[in-house]
Amino acid sequence: MWKKFIVFVLLLMASLVVIPTTTAFAAPELKASVKVGLDGKAKYGKGTPVTVTIENTGTAFSGDMVIDMDYTYSMGSGQAFPLEIGAGETKTVSFVNEKMNDNGNYGLQSRKSIFFYEGGWQKGKEIEHKGSRNIPAALQSADNKFAVQFTDNVDRLTALKKVRYGNSSTLVLVDAAKIEEKTKFPEEAIGWEAANFVIIDEYPLADLSAKQQQALLGWVRTGGILVMGGSDNSQAEAGVFAEYLPLKLHGQKEIDASHLVDWVVSGGFEGTFTSYEAELTADAKPLFEVEGDVLVAYKKLGDGVILQTSFSVGDAPLVEMEGMTGFWNTLLATGERIAPTNSPSSNYYSDGPMDAIAYSVGSVNELFPSFRVSAPIILGIIILYMILIIPVLYFILKKKDKREYTWWIIPAFAVVTSIAIFAYGAKDRIARAQIQHTAMLNVASDGSLTGYYAESLLTNKSGNFTFTTQPETTLFAANRGDDIFGGSSSIPVHKRTMLEKDATGSTVHLRNTGYWDVATIYGQTTVEKVGTFESQLKVVDKQLTGAVTNDFSFALTDVVIWSGVEQIALGDLGPGETVQVNETLKTSTLLPRRTIFNSYMIPQAGQTDDLMKMRKESMLTFSGEHMNKAGQPAIIGYTDTQIVPIELVNGKPTISSLTMIAQSIEADVLFTNAVTVEPEMMTMSVVSETTLIDADRAGGPTTDYFFNDSAYLQNWQIPEKLINMNLIWTSLEVSKVQKQLYEVSILNIQTGEYELQDASKFTLTDRLDDYITSDGTIVLRLVVKNTQQGSGGRAPELKLNGEVSK
Numbered sequence: 152m153w154k155k156f157i158v159f160v161l162l163l164m165a166s167l168v169v170i171p172t173t174t175a176f177a178a179p180e181l182k183a184s185v186k187v188g189l190d191g192k193a194k195y196g197k198g199t200p201v202t203v204t205i206e207n208t209g210t211a212f213s214g215d216m217v218i219d220m221d222y223t224y225s226m227g228s229g230q231a232f233p234l235e236i237g238a239g240e241t242k243t244v245s246f247v248n249e250k251m252n253d254n255g256n257y258g259l260q261s262r263k264s265i266f267f268y269e270g271g272w273q274k275g276k277e278i279e280h281k282g283s284r285n286i287p288a289a290l291q292s293a294d295n296k297f298a299v300q301f302t303d304n305v306d307r308l309t310a311l312k313k314v315r316y317g318n319s320s321t322l323v324l325v326d327a328a329k330i331e332e333k334t335k336f337p338e339e340a341i342g343w344e345a346a347n348f349v350i351i352d353e354y355p356l357a358d359l360s361a362k363q364q365q366a367l368l369g370w371v372r373t374g375g376i377l378v379m380g381g382s383d384n385s386q387a388e389a390g391v392f393a394e395y396l397p398l399k400l401h402g403q404k405e406i407d408a409s410h411l412v413d414w415v416v417s418g419g420f421e422g423t424f425t426s427y428e429a430e431l432t433a434d435a436k437p438l439f440e441v442e443g444d445v446l447v448a449y450k451k452l453g454d455g456v457i458l459q460t461s462f463s464v465g466d467a468p469l470v471e472m473e474g475m476t477g478f479w480n481t482l483l484a485t486g487e488r489i490a491p492t493n494s495p496s497s498n499y500y501s502d503g504p505m506d507a508i509a510y511s512v513g514s515v516n517e518l519f520p521s522f523r524v525s526a527p528i529i530l531g532i533i534i535l536y537m538i539l540i541i542p543v544l545y546f547i548l549k550k551k552d553k554r555e556y557t558w559w560i561i562p563a564f565a566v567v568t569s570i571a572i573f574a575y576g577a578k579d580r581i582a583r584a585q586i587q588h589t590a591m592l593n594v595a596s597d598g599s600l601t602g603y604y605a606e607s608l609l610t611n612k613s614g615n616f617t618f619t620t621q622p623e624t625t626l627f628a629a630n631r632g633d634d635i636f637g638g639s640s641s642i643p644v645h646k647r648t649m650l651e652k653d654a655t656g657s658t659v660h661l662r663n664t665g666y667w668d669v670a671t672i673y674g675q676t677t678v679e680k681v682g683t684f685e686s687q688l689k690v691v692d693k694q695l696t697g698a699v700t701n702d703f704s705f706a707l708t709d710v711v712i713w714s715g716v717e718q719i720a721l722g723d724l725g726p727g728e729t730v731q732v733n734e735t736l737k738t739s740t741l742l743p744r745r746t747i748f749n750s751y752m753i754p755q756a757g758q759t760d761d762l763m764k765m766r767k768e769s770m771l772t773f774s775g776e777h778m779n780k781a782g783q784p785a786i787i788g789y790t791d792t793q794i795v796p797i798e799l800v801n802g803k804p805t806i807s808s809l810t811m812i813a814q815s816i817e818a819d820v821l822f823t824n825a826v827t828v829e830p831e832m833m834t835m836s837v838v839s840e841t842t843l844i845d846a847d848r849a850g851g852p853t854t855d856y857f858f859n860d861s862a863y864l865q866n867w868q869i870p871e872k873l874i875n876m877n878l879i880w881t882s883l884e885v886s887k888v889q890k891q892l893y894e895v896s897i898l899n900i901q902t903g904e905y906e907l908q909d910a911s912k913f914t915l916t917d918r919l920d921d922y923i924t925s926d927g928t929i930v931l932r933l934v935v936k937n938t939q940q941g942s943g944g945r946a947p948e949l950k951l952n953g954e955v956s957k
Contacts, residue, residue, distance in 0.1 A: 178209050179269065181206070183205050185286055192325055201246055203265070210238050217229045218266075219264040223252065229649045247339045251290060263284045265285060298311060298348040301356065302351075307466075336359060338366050340677075353382040359390065372455055380460050398435065406444070408420040419476075435448050435450040449489055453597055460482075508773060585804055588810075590794060592813070600677070604674055606671065615662050620797040628670070629670065682701075690818050693739055700724075704726055705790050709723070739827055739828065743782045747771045789811055791810075819872075834868040835949075837863050839860040839862075869927030869951070880919040881954060882919075883951055888908075898930040898931075
């Protein structure tokens with residue numbers, strides 16, 4: 152009997168050993184590999200496509216792949232992708248990392264950012280995997296210019312290889328065919344964010360999926376530059392862009408190539424080339440014409456532009472001409488003048504819009520009125536407590552001979568007083584969560600609204616909170632962590648914030664949020680047309696007159712004309728209301744809006760006496776620095792109507808919404824006598840002569856810089872409206888030259904030589920047209936005397952005087 156029992160026990164123990172071993176092998180065995188970027192090229196802080204390939208050599212897997220993404224040093228979230236992969240299968244997941252970042256930056260080690268949860272991220276179990284553990288990328292400078300080529304043969308656009316443009320020594324070329332091969336074309340507009348230009352050379356965009364076409368269209372609306380070459384089937388090939396093309400092509404004719412010299416201002420064009428006869432479509436404008444034939448035209452689309460040529464940009468013999476590099480230089484530069492960008496410096500630690508919004512707008516938006524407790528009231532409660540407890544209580548108890556009650560009355564009074572103080576201070580926080588929504592939106596040329604927002608939540612309980620929005624709006628959650636940068640080196644990002652996307656939009660889950668905690672979400676948005684400012688303004692000898700109408704469906708408060716750093720108050724405007732304008736200006740024209748200093752740059756929790764003023768100042772500062780692409784004056788106004796479609800799912804919070812709407816404007820300018828073009832009326836840039844990269848600003852006045860290179864070019868651009876007027880320039884004044892720091896010379900465009908000026912202030916009066924290009928540019932050259940330590944100083948100022956031609 153004992154022998155049978157011993158055998159049974161041994162068999163049972165063996166089974167307990169074998170069963171877990173067998174079970175351990177019956178599990179998914181996943182291996183991940185990653186491809187990133189537009190043909191492997193990605194920019195720091197820009198959206199980029201990513202493809203993850205997953206191999207499963209184990210049992211079937213059902214759950215989520217989670218990718219942790221650090222958008223900026225202060226924002227990040229995990230993103231969940233449902234994944235069903237059978238035994239022996241291989242699947243790919245393509246998505247867009249909305250703000251590409253380097254996990255190894257800021258002194259941190261590269262952290263694991265790819266996770267797999269069997270059974271789903273909410274309640275499932277994490278399983279380990281082989282292969283890539285994070286998303287690797289060799290990030291390029293944000294200043295580099297990317298041009299994506301849609302063509303059957305990149306050799307057709309070989310002249311692009313020699314282009315030197317903007318702040319880049321070369322143009323970074325991306326073959327669209329390789330994007331599709333490696334990571335697939337993005338289906339979200341932000342996936343194209345790294346591209347500055349998309350060039351279409353007889354390529355059927357219509358063959359792309361509807362989502363891919365819409366993504367490209369959205370990219371143009373948010374500031375992209377699309378170049379469409381002429382072809383026999385332009386309309387059919389353009390797909391979703393067909394209705395936005397600036398030219399309608401038909402027929403063919405031969406064009407003398409030497410005419411292109413007039414536009415490119417360089418040689419290298421001989422013989423003839425074939426062009427299509429072209430008609431301008433609605434709202435299109437010509438850029439270059441030859442004897443009445445439009446060869447190049449454009450049409451604005453949102454903040455971006457579509458450029459179109461009436462000829463093929465890849466056909467011989469034109470593509471073989473030496474002048475084609477100059478043609479591309481001119482065409483791309485023209486595109487950025489029409490749809491300019493105001494990208495920050497390429498430095499990894501510089502502040503892009505999503506970095507800046509956190510500390511400029513977000514720091515103020517996270518201050519709630521309920522943070523302020525009236526000190527006099529609290530002091531009054533304490534004084535009343537002391538009066539009741541000490542003299543009043545003593546005399547009452549003495550009179551009644553009940554002084555032994557003191558032992559429980561004093562603690563009871565203390566508890567009641569504490570509850571009263573707590574109730575007064577927390578009365579606005581207990582019942583409901585609170586949200587402060589702050590948005591800055593620009594009105595685009597087609598009437599759509601684009602911009603940024605901050606949404607701060609003050610919780611009235613602990614737990615999880617969920618926000619939803621539409622596909623055109625992004626969601627970036629501020630980090631809630633424990634390291635010095637706001638993140639955490641130990642807690643994966645998705646443990647705090649999780650993002651999910653589908654066809655209807657995006658959902659962000661703020662996980663494990665504390666009681667009376669503040670959590671903030673930031674993002675970019677594009678909203679279809681909801682209205683516009685209608686303006687008819689003119690300036691005659693510094694007198695601004697005209698009318699401004701609120702064509703929005705909601706009231707606007709504190710409407711102003713933003714000119715330079717000045718604001719011309721127009722008051723409040725209800726829907727459809729019009730205000731008359733009659734103001735004397737300090738300058739001959741309205742000025743491009745410039746950044747307004749924020750007096751609440753580092754707000755404190757106690758500064759809540761005028762939160763609305765603080766919020767408006769932060770919005771003005773952010774808008775001036777990061778939303779001023781047009782470089783024009785603007786009309787701005789505020790509304791408490793929430794326009795950005797973001798909503799808290801679980802709860803009915805109290806919401807304080809403030810949206811600033813800005814629209815660039817133009818005013819007709821008339822002169823009757825003398826004309827003065829002040830420095831503030833012109834746009835100015837200072838770039839290194841060798842690298843063409845912008846000089847580093849030294850802060851303070853806008854003309855202060857650090858001069859680290861040996862020579863710089865200072866470019867002054869006369870306002871376009873003045874270029875086209877019949878003016879005679881009488882004097883050119885240059886002042887505030889710091890001779891101890893650099894020497895100044897001015898470019899003579901007729902000789903191509905720089906003429907040295909040995910004075911801290913000089914005036915030219917003869918042959919001024921020799922110094923002003925046809926497009927209104929004046930170039931000064933600054934040769935720095937000592938660059939060893941990096942010299943800080945002020946660049947010269949330039950002023951023009953003229954008169955109206957009789």
